[in-house]
Amino acid sequence: MNSKTNITTFQLGFLLIHAQIGVGILSMPHDIFKMAEEDSWITILLTGMFIQIFILLYGALQNRFPNKNLFEIARTLLGKKIGNIVTVLFSMAYISFAINVLARYVYLLNAWMMPHTPKWALLGVMCFTVFIIAKKNLQIIARFSIIASVVFTGFVISALFSMKDANFSFLLPVGANGVMPIIKGVQATTYSYFGYEFFLLFSPFIQPANKGIVRAATIANIFVTGFYFILVVVTIMYFTKKELLMIPEPVLFLIKSISFKIIERPDLFFTSMWIVLVATTLMITLYAVILGFRTVMTKAKINYIAIAVIALIFLGTLPINDMFKIKAFTTFNDQYLRIVIWALPIILLLISFIFNKKEVVKDK
Amino acid sequence: MLSFLKNLFSQKEPEVQPTHATQSVYTSIDENIHYIKQGLYESDDIQIQKMTIQNKQSVIIYLETMVKTEQIQQNFLDPLMDESIELDNKINQLLANPDFKQENQLDQVIHSMIQGNCVLYFEGETHCYLLNSPQATHRSPDEPPNEKTIRGSHKGFIEDLDSNINFVRKRIQNPQLTVKYITKGDEENIKIAILYINGIANEETIAQVKERIEAISTDMIFSPGYIEEMIEEKQFSPFQQVLLTERPDRVDANLIEGRVAILTEGATDTLIVPVSFFTFFQSPDDYNNKYLAGSFFRILRLFSFLGALTLPAIYIAVVGFHFETIPYKMVGLVKGSIESIPFSPLSEALVMTITIELIREAGIRLPSPIGQTIGIVGGLIIGESVVNAGIISNIMVIVIALTAIMSFVIPVYELGNTVRLLSIPVMIGAATLGFVGIIFAFMIIAIHMCSIESFGTPYLSPLTPTRFSEFKDGIVRVPSWMMNRRPKDIQPQKKIFQKDSREWDNNE
Incomplete structure (x- = not known):
């Protein structure tokens, strides 16, 4: 492993945060509210805890193979062939995830900001930007995502800014609809959390090896949960129930209603900043895809893989061009990701336990 | 294949290797003079003076353009001419002088003549002496x-x-x-x-x-x-x-x-x-000012970097795409200013940017009194009349002028140039996709900056990879007694820079 591409656990934390927070933040409060209504904030906290269980389980797997990424673990446990199939399954899952992210990005931008801009232009410029960074190394992506974190402060501050018009009673009554809506809400929310599993892929890049990875993932999870929590609570307090059920992007409406002396429509700035979050999610996802294909095709050049993957994503996104197709694709994508991301590592962990397979760490 | 074609079409130039034959000093004056003259290709500034020192035939050879002759006379020839001491003793004495050296390779002799040495040779000897007294004109070490x-x-x-x-x-x-x-x-x-x-x-x-x-x-x-x-x-x-x-x-x-x-x-x-990138925003003045002023100016410079990069682009995007971001009371103002302008905001901005570059370039090349005139003519008269003529909106003039000032604030001149050049692609991004274009242009610039490393130091350190403790000198400037460690990104061998320098303050 080239020492130049190593990242620190601090950088890993930011990578995970950016992988998790992405295209969905503008519409997430609406999606959850449809399920859990006033108890959405409980849902967010529950989902955070639920995800934490997975992080700990993944951590157990990662601990048994400290110098291997998930794809290599699969190859050691399942043999080369099945391992490759698993790797390709994972990579395809991320490709479909990237397609979904891009489709939603184009749709929202077209609906909100640039109604006359052709879709391929918005897609193309995003694909180009992501391409030039994803073919570089993880360190550069990590550095970039730290700069990109400025955007979070913007969102949090503006969300807190609108607290002056907030109505606390909108949060009440707590738990009036029983437990089921909350659980259903959790089911709908997990999609916004995908990305935490990336630490299984990036762990070999971390030096000193295997220290504080789970901690970094946990902190990232807490940050993400906190961030979603703030957005959800503020939107619930700001909008009435009827409004929130109607508006698809409550966060933007929230920001739109704030008007400063010098800027009339801050939501346009925020939509632009949100593009950075979409880009970081895509970069990290794409890097994971390239990593996957590299494990399968060891001889192919990174540049060619990156071009092929980007072309595939670009062409795959073009037909998904309206709300219904996006909804359908999201449902498909959600289920696919759940199978791959939840089931596979757990199966690997079980195999590793049952057959007691472990990586032999050489003494230095 | 390609290299074959290259070989086919490139005529191989015979490499002329300079001959480094080591010729030792001849034993006769004339042979040595001849060799040195040949070695310097009969250059006209070679001076040869034959003389007799204490009954010995001798010669001094030097390049008159490189040697201070009075010093040679004073320091070396006068003592040698002094007949009260024997010549060999005198030479031995002089050899203690670092400017008086013995040499027996003629090629080395020629080389040192170019550097301002004078050659002294006595008939019949197998070595000569090099008298070092270069002629140099130094200007005074003025402030740059x-x-x-x-x-x-x-x-x-x-x-x-x-x-x-x-x-x-x-x-x-x-x-x-x-x-x-x-x-x-x-x-x-x-x-x-x-x-x-x-x-x-x-x-x-x-x-x-x-x-x-x-x-x-x-x-x-x-x-x-x-x-x-x-x-x-x-x-x-x-x-x-x-x-x-x-x-x-x-x-x-x-x-x-x-x-x-x-x-x-x-x-x-x-x-x-x-x-790293942030080094370019540091000026020695920061450390002479109080820390508060120093930090303020440094942050001001960082913001002017961002401003110079984005200000014209944001204006273009607002005017061209997102007119709704302008506050209600300002709409009439902006609209009135740009309504009658026949050109697109991008071409307006480009014309003004190039005009400012012209004024700057002309100002540098001309002697300073005329340079100031150019500044006034360019800045005031062109700026004023271009607006009056209705070619360029007055807000655009304000924006471009501000941008130029912001880029000149950066203490390193070269980085200021970079900013002004980079602002053009950002403007083009803004003119094609509005705010979205600006964001993408910015992301590409940021990605590029993230991937630069200067001799192993990440370019954007300490911002990313993040070391909050180094923000103390990297981004703001804290009081000097707080900067106790060297920047880690250059991986110094000695990490501690100073220990507590205000110990006297703790002894209550």
């Missing part, structure tokens, strides 16, 4: 006009390498300050000095600097810019990756922090590596 400070040292480097190293050594009286010479430029033989502090500077960095400078193969090193382009990592990057300075105090501070300085004969600019 492009790195002025209000307080602190006002000394600047001059065009003489020895004096420049002397300035640095005067400031750093430490035996660990190491000077390594490398001679480069096949036809020019320019001396390059690498300065670093042994035990502080990272050894890997030093080795890298040496390796890269050794690798330079050129006939001439015209200016430090040549070296810069040959040793920097990203060769096509618009960003400055080497700090150029003419101030000894700046070199001093950077050496102590663990960086490496590269000085060149005949140039006032010193190259300093490795540097």
Whole structure:
């Protein structure tokens, strides 16, 4: 492993945060509210805890193979062939995830900001930007995502800014609809959390090896949960129930209603900043895809893989061009990701336990 | 295949290797004169004076353009002529003088003549003497006009390498300050000095600097810019990756922090590596000011970097795409200003940017009284009349003028140029996709900056990779007694810079 591409656990934390927070933040409060209504904030906290269980389980797997990424673990446990199939399954899952992210990005931008801009232009410029960074190394992506974190402060501050018009009673009554809506809400929310599993892929890049990875993932999870929590609570307090059920992007409406002396429509700035979050999610996802294909095709050049993957994503996104197709694709994508991301590592962990397979760490 | 074609079409030039035959000194005056004259290709500034010193036939040969003759006379010839002491004894005495050397290789003799030595030869001997008294005109070490400070040292480097190293050594009286010479430029033989502090500077960095400078193969090193382009990592990057300075105090501070300085004969600019982006926003003035003012100005510079990059682009995007972001009360104002303008905001901005560049360029080249006139004519008259004529909106003039001022705030001139050039693609992005275009242009610039490394130092450190403790000097400037550690990104061997300097304050 080239020492130049190593990242620190601090950088890993930011990578995970950016992988998790992405295209969905503008519409997430609406999606959850449809399920859990006033108890959405409980849902967010529950989902955070639920995800934490997975992080700990993944951590157990990662601990048994400290110098291997998930794809290599699969190859050691399942043999080369099945391992490759698993790797390709994972990579395809991320490709479909990237397609979904891009489709939603184009749709929202077209609906909100640039109604006359052709879709391929918005897609193309995003694909180009992501391409030039994803073919570089993880360190550069990590550095970039730290700069990109400025955007979070913007969102949090503006969300807190609108607290002056907030109505606390909108949060009440707590738990009036029983437990089921909350659980259903959790089911709908997990999609916004995908990305935490990336630490299984990036762990070999971390030096000193295997220290504080789970901690970094946990902190990232807490940050993400906190961030979603703030957005959800503020939107619930700001909008009435009827409004929130109607508006698809409550966060933007929230920001739109704030008007400063010098800027009339801050939501346009925020939509632009949100593009950075979409880009970081895509970069990290794409890097994971390239990593996957590299494990399968060891001889192919990174540049060619990156071009092929980007072309595939670009062409795959073009037909998904309206709300219904996006909804359908999201449902498909959600289920696919759940199978791959939840089931596979757990199966690997079980195999590793049952057959007691472990990586032999050489003494230095 | 390609290389085959290349070989086919390129005529191989026979490499002329300079002959380095070692010819020892002849035993007769005439033979030596002949050889030296041939060696210098019968140049007309060779002076030959035959004379008799204490009954011995002798000759002095020198290049009159390179030698201070009075000094030769005073320091060497007068004592030799003194007949009260025997010649051999006198010569032995003189050999104690470092400027008086014995040499028996004629090619070496010719080489040292070019450097300003005078050759003294006695008939029948197998060696000659080199009398060193070079003629040199030094200007005074004035403050460099492009790195002025209000307080602190006002000394600047001059065009003489020895004096420049002397300035640095005067400031750093430490035996660990190491000077390594490398001679480069096949036809020019320019001396390059690498300065670093042994035990502080990272050894890997030093080795890298040496390796890269050794690798330079050129006939001439015209200016430090040549070296810069040959040793920097990203060769096509618009960003400055080497700090150029003419101030000894700046070199001093950077050496102590663990960086490496590269000085060149005949140039006032010193190259300093490795540097990060934020180094370019530091000015020696920051440390002479109170910490609050120093921090404020530094943050002001960082913001002006961002401003210069984005301000015209944001204006173009707002006017062209997002008119709704303008507050209600200002809509009429802006609309009135741009309504009658026949051009698109982008072409307006480009025309104004180029005009400002023209004024700047003309101002530099002209002598200063005329330069000021150009500033007034260009700035006031053109600016005023271009608006009156209705070619360019007055808000655009304000925006572009502000942008120019912001780019001049950056203490390193080269980075200011980078910003003004980079603002053009950002403007084009804004003109095509509005805010979205700006964001993408910005992301691409940021990605590029993230991928630059200068001799192993990430360009954006300490911002990313993040070291909050180094924001103390990297981004703001905290009081000097709080900056106790060297920047980690240059991987110095000695990490602690100072210990508690205000101990007296704790003794209650």
